[in-house]
Amino acid sequence: MMIKKIIFGLILISQVSFHAQNYEFGKVSKDELQEEFYPLDSTADAAYLYKKRKTYFNYGNNTGFEVINEVYLRVKLYTKEGFDFATFKLPYVRPESGKSERISSIKAVTYNLNEKGKIVEDKVSKKYIFDETTSKFRHVKRITFPNLKEGSVIELKYTMTSPYTEIVDDLQFQYGIPVKKLAIEVETPEWLIFAKKNKGYYLITPVETVRNGSITIRNKVRTITREAGPGGTTVGSTYDNNEIDMAFNSSTYKAENIPALKDNEPYVGSAYAYRGGVKYELVGTKFPNSIPKSFSKSWDDVTKQIYKSDAFGKELEKTNYYKKDIDALIANSNVNLEKLAMIFQYVKSNIKWNGYTSKYTNDGVRKAYLDKTGNSAEINLMLTSMLRYAGLNANPVLVSSKGNGVPLFPTIKGFDYVVSGIKLADNSMVLLDATEPYSMPNQLPARALNWNGRLVTKTGESTWVNLNSSKHAAEENMIMVKISDELEVTGFTRTIFDNFDAQRFRIRYNHIKDEDLIERFEENNNLEVDDFKLVNQGNLAKPVVRNVKFTSEDLLETIGNKLYIEPSLFLTKRSNPFKLEERKYPVDFTSAFKETNKVTIQIPNGYAIETVPEQLAIALPDNLGFFKYQVINGGNKIKLVSLLQVNSAMVPPQYYQALKEFYSKLVKKETEKIVLVKS
Missing domain, CATH: 3.10.620.30 (C8orf32 fold)
Structure with missing residues (x-):
């Protein structure tokens, strides 16, 4: 009896799951609107409840072959941050002459529950749909949704028609938010040969089928009719319809509960490149009564x-x-x-x-x-x-x-x-x-x-x-500070940005006024700037040099008769940037780099050095990088010399755990404090 109940329960669950996974535009349920978080990822700000795409080729006698993309999606918005996923930008090509891509049959709706628990629909009208020009030929149709709330569900349906039959848009399986159910079908005519290449770290094995069909080609035929007598010849035309058999190759990709591949860690580069999908490329043609052509073999x-x-x-x-x-x-x-x-x-x-x-x-x-x-x-x-x-x-x-x-x-x-x-x-x-x-x-x-x-x-x-430079991006910091008898820290810092770091600095800051740079420097480092000067901002042949005189009351901590101060001062790395348990995509530092810090701290009168952090030298495997850290007790002065060097612009995912542990040790060491005791 117990076995029968279990079997019945499994059948019931499978039936419920089956019915719950059937999606139709306009049939949003209360359960979907009441859901407060995504069951498989409570951190998700939004989720694709359903994402469907059908791509196929249509033949018209006036247009020839066209690529049709029919897209339907349903998105659940859990948080205000999820509202970002309620704006869609649909790119299309519209040249000044010739054939254009077209986006048509747009249907879009926002769904909410009112106070009485009834579903309220807000349809997206034309005022929420904008055409934007991004270049001479490229345009974007931007669609926004009204009345968004935490808990809203939105639906979008549209058709993209393209005359560019050599292009099938890449398939995307994975996003920065999870996908509950995905269904994609791509059908191509046998005359056009496409190669399919997987991208990213999430793969779906397609179901491959072949459908026999046909197209009808209408040919204009000239006719001449002759009759007795002058002017008895009539020239006209008729149309001859030829039906040509053709096979269509179909690939169907289906999956459920696709996890998000988020880009909420630093040094991602482009998350899109690592998210699962398939790239389609035309590699040949095989037209009737023509020699087959092949493209792009090597x-x-x-x-x-x-x-x-x-x-x-x-x-x-x-x-x-x-x-x-x-x-x-x-x-x-x-x-x-x-x-x-x-x-x-x-x-x-x-x-x-x-x-x-x-x-x-x-x-x-x-x-x-x-x-x-x-x-x-x-x-x-x-x-x-x-x-x-x-x-x-x-x-x-x-x-x-x-x-x-x-x-x-x-x-x-x-x-x-x-x-x-x-x-x-x-x-x-x-x-x-x-x-x-x-x-x-x-x-x-x-x-x-x-x-x-x-x-x-x-x-x-x-x-x-x-493509990478043989020279490391370089940042060298030199800081000299003095702690007064009143326990105020005054100092001078010089930072030299060289190679790629100099380019990055100029791109980020050359357009910003000095007073704004000073304000940022003060806020980021919790100090007051007394003097600020940049050198070589416009001289690309030389490194950028930043000189700053500063004052601070927040760089040391007083507890009883002891002072505590971090040797790296405001340069201290206080948190590990790498927090994921597992990272499936590389860590992209953009460039190999080295960061050198040299700090001299003059201690106040009446204080002696009780302890300083011990030195540390650690390395990443396979010569990927190292960290050296040494604090030297010099009597009334303390000197720090540290060097962080990473020798590869890109660290592959198999080294992620080693890199995470490396930075964990680095942060632990840099946050250790010098202890000064009042004599």
């Missing part, structure tokens, strides 16, 4: 295909628009390094980056030069062309930007950015990116520092090049 095939594009290789060949200016610029120089530096600075100073990343030009290099603004390809292909014109061995370097992930297999989608690479006489390589005014040779901006790039020669041949 990295050389990929780069040759990109190079042949009118928006890439041909743009490098254009020179007339800049000849006079470059001739005048380098007229008095015969040294390649001088010419390199002058042309690089010329482009940085005269052509402003418009914020759009691409490996292809949009309006072309000539127009970008005249307008003094362009996307990343227009600026850096222009730079490469100018360097070639000046006699340097310059070639474009294809890059996958941070948000695009790491290109692990040959694919055109693997690259979305381009920089310039110059091979010098000694075979060394110099990398340049003129989109960033504060960048230097071999010091690319953070968005381009993503493992390796692919250097492409004039013939389309290619090789890998390391």
Whole structure:
């Protein structure tokens, strides 16, 4: 009898689960609205209760093949922070001429419970839907939802129609919030051959099926009718409908209870690159009565295909628009390094980056030069062309930007950015990116520092090049303080930012007024600034130097007749940035780095040193980095010397536990205090 009850209970649970997992637009339940937190992750601010997408190809005699994406989703908002997931930005392409993508059949509703426990619907009207232009061809339809509350459920349904049949948008399984149920189906015609490549750390094995179907092609046929007598010939036309058999290949991805892959820890880079999904890429065609074509088999095939594009290789060949200016610029120089530096600075100073990343030009290099603004390809292909014109061995370097992930297999989608690479006489390589005014040779901006790039020669041949600088980002702090008899701390600190740290400092702070920088420095370090000076902000050849005189009453603690002070003062790292039990994606420091701290503390009269922290030297495995820390008792002075060095810009996830423990020991040591006792 007990076994029968258990079996019946399991059947009942499975039936309830089955019915609960059927979703239909407009059929939001009270249970969904009353749910206060996501059962499998109580920290989630929101969750996709259901996310469905169907992608298929439709053939019309006037339009040819089009890609149709039908999307339906239901989202539960648990907290106010979850409201961020109630704004949707749907990108689409709309050129000035030719075919455009279209977003249609938008249905969107906010659901809430009123005081009587009844479901109230707020439909999204046109005033909540906005069209935004992001570039000449690219647009975004932004959809916002009204009357959002903690506990709201929202639904969105729309159709995207695209004439660009070579593109199937990437499938996304995982997000920063959990997914209760996911259903994606992609159906492609046998004439178009797509490769499917997994991305991220969450995989779904698709169910593959083949459906036999057909399309009808309507052909116009000219007809001539002859009759007796003058003018007896009539020319007309009829339409002949030909039905062609065609197979459709379908991949269905289904999953439930997909965990979130959050980016709430530091040093993430791009969480999107590590979240589970599938990239689709057209790798060949097999049209009837035609020779099959194959694309992108190897990295050389990929780069040759990109190079042949009118928006890439041909743009490098254009020179007339800049000849006079470059001739005048380098007229008095015969040294390649001088010419390199002058042309690089010329482009940085005269052509402003418009914020759009691409490996292809949009309006072309000539127009970008005249307008003094362009996307990343227009600026850096222009730079490469100018360097070639000046006699340097310059070639474009294809890059996958941070948000695009790491290109692990040959694919055109693997690259979305381009920089310039110059091979010098000694075979060394110099990398340049003129989109960033504060960048230097071999010091690319953070968005381009993503493992390796692919250097492409004039013939389309290619090789890998390391994008990271051989020099560590460097920050060196020197602090000298004196503790007065009144226990006030006065001091001077000098910080030197070099290499990538200098670029990062300039990007973050060069546009900010000194008085605002002083205010930030005071708030961040809990002190008062008496004098503040920055040196070399605009001189990119030198490190940035920050000199500060300060006063503080909060850097030491008095308990009885003893004083307690942290040797690193306001530089102390007081918390471990790595808190997850497990991290499945790399720790991205952007650059290898070293941080040196040298502190001298003069103790007040009438006090003696009771204890100082013991020295520490620890290392990460496989030469990934180390930390050295030593406090020296010098009588009336105490000196600290510490060095934190990480030798890799990217720390793979298998080292996460070691890195977490490393930082735990570092924090524990830095928060140990010097103890001074009153004599």
